[in-house]
Amino acid sequence: MKTLTFAIAALLAATPALALDGKWTPEQVLEIDPAWLKEQGLELPPSALWDAARGTGLLVGTVNLAGCSGAFVSATGLIVTNHHCLFPLLQEHSTPARDLIRDGFLARKLSEELSGTTIRVDIPRRFTDVSERVLASVPADADPLQRLAAIDVRQKELVAECQKQPDTKCKVAVYDEGLKYTLIESTELRDVRLVYAPPRAIGEYGGEIDNWMWPRHTGDFAIARAWAAADGKPADRSADNRPYQPEFYFPIARDSLAVGDFVMLLGYPGITWRALIAEEMKERRERFFVRREDVFGEWIAHLEQASAGDAAGEIAVAANVKGINNRYKNAQGQIAGLDRGRIVARQMAADDAVAAFAAEHDEHADALTARRTLRQLLAERERSWERDFLLNLIPMGIESVPGGIPPLPKSLYFGATLAHHAREQAKADTERAAGFTSAELPQLRDRMRREQQNYFPAADRRVFAALVRRALALPKDQRIAAVDAHFGQIDSNDLDAAIARMYAATPLLDADAREQMLAEDLPSLQARKDPLLDFAIDWDEDLRALRQRERDWASRSAIARPIWRRAVQAHAGKPIAPDANSTLRVSFAHVQGYAPRDGVQYTPFTTLAGLLEKHTGAEPFALPEALRTAAREPGTHWIEPALGDVPVNFLADGDSSGGNSGSPVVNGKGELVGINFDRVWENVAGDFGFNPALSRNISVDVRYLLWLLQRVERADELLQELGVEAEPEAPKP
Secondary structure: OOHHHHHHHHHHHHHOOOOOOOOHHHHHHHOOOOOHHHHOOOOOOHHHOOOOOEEOOOHHHHEEOOOOOEEEEOOEEEEEEEOOHHHHHHHHOOOOOOOOHHHHHHHHHHOOOOEEOOOOOEEEEEEEEEEHHHHOOOOOOOOHHHHHHHHHHHHHHHHHHHHHOOEEEEEEEEEEOEEEEEEEHHHHHEEEEEEOOOOHHOOOOOHHHHHHOOOOOOOOOOEEEEEEEOOOOOOOOOOEEEEEEOOOOOOEHHHHOOOOOOOEEEEEOOOOOOOOHHHHHHHHHHHHHHHHHHHHHHHHHHHHHOOOHHHHHHHHHHHHHHHHHHHHHHHHHHHHHHHHHHHHHHHHHHHHHHHHHHHOOHOOOOOHHHHHHOOOOOOHHHHOOHHHHHHOOOOOOOOOOOOOEOOHHHEEEEEHHHHHHHHHOOOOOHHHOOOHHHHHHHHHHHHHHHHHHOOEEEEEHHHHHHHHHHHOOOOHHHHOOHHHHHOOOOOOOHHHHHHHHHHHHHOOHHHHHHHHOOOOOHHHHOOOOOHHHHHHHHHHHHHHHHHHHHHHHHHHHHHHHHHHHHHHHHOOOOOOOOOOOOOOOEEEEEEEOEEEEEOOOOOOEEEEEHHHHHHOOOOOOOOOOHHHHHHOOOOOOEEEOOOOOOEEEEEEEOOOOOOOOOOOEEEOOOOOOEEEEEEOHHHHHHHHOOOOOOOOOOEEEHHHHHHHHHHHOOHHEEEEEEEOOOOOOOOOO
C-alpha cells in the first residue's frame, strides 16, 4: 500500500488542479494520499468513506437500482435517482386515462406511494478480496477451459457459502478479466415504491436533441423509497412494511456550489473498454458501434411507426424506445469521439510502448505472448462477427445485452428464455448457467412479467421481421441455422404474413400461459408444435453454441488479459483503476466548464433563465405552465448568488459511464449537491480513456429539485423529510 500511495502522491504533485482520473474501488480510496484529498476539498477522513476493517462506510449510501445508481438521502429510506431510471415504474402504472409518464407523480402520503413489480435496490455491505482463494482452485496442469471451469466452481462455492447468511445477496466481481476477484455482500430490498417523478416535459426536457449535449436544462431526477419488514429486514411488498432505515445516507447540502468546488461522483458504472488493446478498440469503432447505429436506428423507426396514434401502444413501447434511442446516439458519439481523439492510433502507440518495456524486463516478458494471444482471439471472433452480433441481441433469462439494451423482439426473447430454462433445469443446480438456478427463478419470473409490459404486438412483429431479414442476408459462412430452417424457404414478399400467422397462433405471448410453460421440460415445449416457440427453441440452440465459443475465447483471454494488464501497470508506474463492471466506484472531480472546440468555452452552470429561453411550446421544449409561472417569480431561497438565479444543471470532470445514471454527486462533507445523469458529447468516447480537457459529466443541481418541490409541487412535507427548510411564503399585500 505504501508504494501505491507514494505513486499517487508523486503523480498528483505535478497536476494538483486535475481530477484523479479513474473509477476507483472503495478499497483503492484508502490508498490515495489523504493529504492530497484534503487539499482537493475532502473534509472527511477517507476512513469515513470506507472502513477497511468493517468493509463498509459512507460510500454504501450509494445503491444499485435497476441498472442505475441512486442514493439514500434520508433516515426514512428516500432514494434519489434519475427520472429515466424510474421510467419503467412510471410506465408500469400508466394507462391512456392516467398517463404518469406524461403527467408525473407525487405521493403526498406514504399510502399513495406506487410499488414496482420488478424493481430492486441492492445495498452493498462488505467487499472482500478473494483472489487467492479463487486462483488457488486451478489445477497446475489445467488447460484454459479447465482453468475457467475451476474458477467458476470456486466462485459459485464462495457465493453459496456467503448466501447462507440471512437476507444476504452475494456475487464475485471480476476486475479486468481476472486481475482481481472480490466477494461483494449486499442486502437486496424488494419493496421499492415511487414517491416523486416530474412530468416528462421536465424529466426529459430537450429530449434526444439535447441528449449527451451541453448546455443542458433537464430535470432528470426522481425519488423512490425503500421499504422493509418491521424488523428492518428485506420483505416482499406488504401493508405491514415500514420505511427502510439505512445505516448511511447523504444529507442535502446547505452550502452553495461554485466553479472549482470539489465533488465526488459515486455509483455503479456498467462497462468501459480502457483495458482493450488497440486492435480490439478498432473492432469497437469499425464494427460494433457502426452496426449498433444501423440496427437501432431501424428498430426505433419500427417501434415508433407501429405504435403511432395508439395511446396504449405508445405507453408499451416508451421505455424501449427511450433505452434504444440512448444507445443509438451513444453509438454515434462513440464513433465521433474515437475518430476525433485518434484513440485507436494513440492506443497502438501506448501498446507498443508497453511491449518495448516488457521486452526489457524479464518479469513481464510473457506480456508479449499475451498481446499476441489477444490479437489471435480477436481474429477468431471476427470470422463469425455478423452472425454473433445478431444472436447476442437476444439475451437469455435475466442477463442483459451490454449497455442495458432491452430484449427485442419480445416474442423471441420469451421463447428462447423458456427453451434455455428447460434445458438448464435438466442439470444439477450448481451446474446451471447464471440466471437459471433455483434461487434465481423468482427474478426470472419478474423479468418476464416486466418485459410483458413493454410488449406491443404490431411493433414486435415489425422488429421480428427486421431481425429475420438481416439474418437471411448474412454471408454463407455465417448463417444462423434456426433462421434458415424456419424462414429460408419463405418468399421475401410473404415473410410479414408468415410472421403474423406465427404470432396469432402462439400462447407464448400470453403472460399467464408463459408462466405455466416455465414448469415444462424441453420435450413438453416441443410437443406443443408451436411454430414460433419451435423457432425460439432452435434459436436458443444456436445461441448456446455461441456461448460455448465465447467461453472458449474467454478462457484464453482470462489468462492473457491479466498478464498484459500487469505489464501496463508496471510501465505506467502509477495506479490504474480497473474497467467498470457494475460495482461501486468513486471518481474525484471539480466543478468546471470546458472548451469543446477552438473559440468556444462552456461555463459549468445552466439556470432557470436558460430553461425558459429554450421553451418553444413544442416538444421536446414544452415546459408545463405551472413551472413557467413559478419561474417568473422564483423566490430567493434556492438562488445561487454567483449566478443570480436557480441553478439547473452543472458540469464536473467526473469520470463517468453508463450505470452512473442517478449517481449522487456529493461535496467534501459528504452532502448531496447533485444527481448525475449524462456526459457531454465530446466525452462519449471516454469509455476508452480519460481526457481531462473534455471529460465532463452532467448533473442536476439539487437546488433545482428542491425549488421544483416547493415552488411548483408544493411538496413541503417531502422537503421536511429531506431535512430541508422550505422558503417562507411571502406575505400577501
